[in-house]
Amino acid sequence: MAFKSDIEIAQEATPLHIKDVAAKLGLTEDNIEYYGKYKAKVDYNLLKDEKPGHKAKLILVTAINPTPAGEGKTTITVGTGDALTRLGKKTVIALREPSLGPVFGVKGGAAGGGYAQVVPMEDINLHFTGDFHAIGAANNLLAAMVDNHIYQGNELNIDTRRIVWRRCVDMNDRQLRNVVDGLGGRSQGVPREDGVDITVASEIMAAFCLATSIDDLKERFARIVVAYDRKGKAVTAGQLKAQGAMAALLKDALKPNLVQTLEGTPAFIHGGPFANIAHGCNSVMATRMALHLGDYVVTEAGFGADLGAEKFLDIKCRLTGLRPDAVIIVATIKALKYNGGVPKDNVGEENLEALEKGLPNLLKHVENITQVFGLPAVVALNRFANDTDAEIELVTRKCAELGVNVKMAEVWAKGGEGGLELAEEVIRLCEQPNDFKFSYDVDLPIKEKIRQIATKVYGADGVVYAGNSEREIRTLEKLGFGNLPICMAKTQYSLTDDQTKLGRPTGFNITIRSVTVSAGAGFIVALTGDIMKMPGLPKVPAAEKIDVDNDGRISGLF
Secondary structure (H helix, E strand, C coil): CCCCCHHHHHHHCCCCCHHHHHHHCCCCHHHEEECCCCCEEECHHHHHCCCCCCCCEEEEEEECCCCCCCCCHHHHHHHHHHHHHHCCCCEEEEECCCCHHHHHCCCCCCCEECCEEEECHHHHHCCCCCHHHHHHHHHHHHHHHHHHHHHCCCCCCEEEEEECCCEEECCCCHHHCCEEECCCCHHHCCCEEECEEEHHHCHHHHHHHHCCCHHHHHHHHHHCEEEEECCCCEEECCCCCCHHHHHHHCCCCCCCEEEEECCCCEEEECCCCCCCCCCCECCHHHHHHHHHHCCEEEEEECCCHHHHHHHHHHHHHHHHCCCCCEEEEEECHHHHHHHCCCCHHHCCCCCHHHHHHHHHHHHHHHHHHHHHCCCCEEEEEECCCCCCHHHHHHHHHHHHCCCCEEEEECHHHHHHHHHHHHHHHHHHHCCCCCCCCCCCCCCCCHHHHHHHHHHHHHCCCEEEECCCHHHHHHHHHHCCCCCCCEEEECCCCCCCCCCCCCCCCCCCEEEEEEEEEECCCCEEEEEECCCCCCCCCCCCCHHHHCEECCCCCEECCC
């Protein structure tokens, strides 16, 4: 049988009309706003109608540290949702929206894969319902109001050397990381150093995804620190009276987006912060909507359990009261061999020695979920044809030593049918005792919270503070921000802050180079290593392969 790309599989499907998907959740046309035949916005006022006694099960999907060999976390998320539907469970999937940065950069698409995808795949990957553009507009409105305030007389006495609010664009563009703007004479503004972040790293995206209502969104926006005045006091968006207009731009964007899988399982795809430089979770609004309308909700957090899952649990759950009932940890034997030192081109060959060397990466993520956070978990092995029985047995045995089962997943090739064994284990785990706890007490000093994440979750010996980071911490605590949770900005490729250190390194420290506050989102951001908020394109961008024909048919998304 000829190989079919993800986009070819998606384009050959015949999706249900979105009103029929909505009907599966008990929604009528009065509850939704159509964006064509296959997409809709859902009225968030439905969340006001609480169902007495209704308690849906929440399943979190995470993974090992990502590698070029691939893990397939979104694919497993979608396939598990379809498998639960096949088992007769009223299931809803909750995912993030893809950023145009990775779509045109490395990934070429982020809507699942094979026969475990959400559709319409092209729309989801390209613009979708315009949420990201609205978020970028709100971010840049605030930036414009900051500079206009300074130009019009600077009543708030903003120190132009201490403006911390940056503009954003949803594209990988390293050229914009550091710029000088306001050039061209007095009428063009005040010249200053500036910079641009990718939209998914903006605080607007993070606050948007944690907001529970329009009123909550406005309150979050009002708290955003945009600069410091000449006396060192924080200047906020609320002082600029920007929050109302910013929220108005997001009035429609805040409504969760409803789509479907290839098998017709309802899926909310809403918001999309990166997990290496933001909190990496879809919107609270969409997660709650899924829990409100379904009995089983499958959601994912970005990258490995050291990033997205840690932030889902320590930030999103802490701020919202959400609690997962079970966790799926996705791995592939290929990726584990890569962690064991095998080059990408050779990971398809049996190599038990390399697999055993790479397995500690998976086992650390298992320990994080089961021991640090106290949650029941299952390892989903995203199976490939050249995985051998001996390799599968080794992974199964090592995970069993930690009290965690391994289940095969073949959802890429078989859709929901290939995830039935995994789904049955998830159902079992959802009924197990749940001793969920956070990895740190939020009332601890900032440095102690960072230390606990570094030592407990990453396995570091300690933390080293570089540059002005310690002074920044003292300033934030003095300004009253010391009791916020921590959002670590760290490479996704390693448990350390050095992306070249694979497996489960020991004897390392985490280096903090800068500490800032995202007061609107409600957390402290600690930048580690050389992580940046604006990625660049690779030598051969995925954009080079993407095209569209005269009929509007897109190719090259994969």
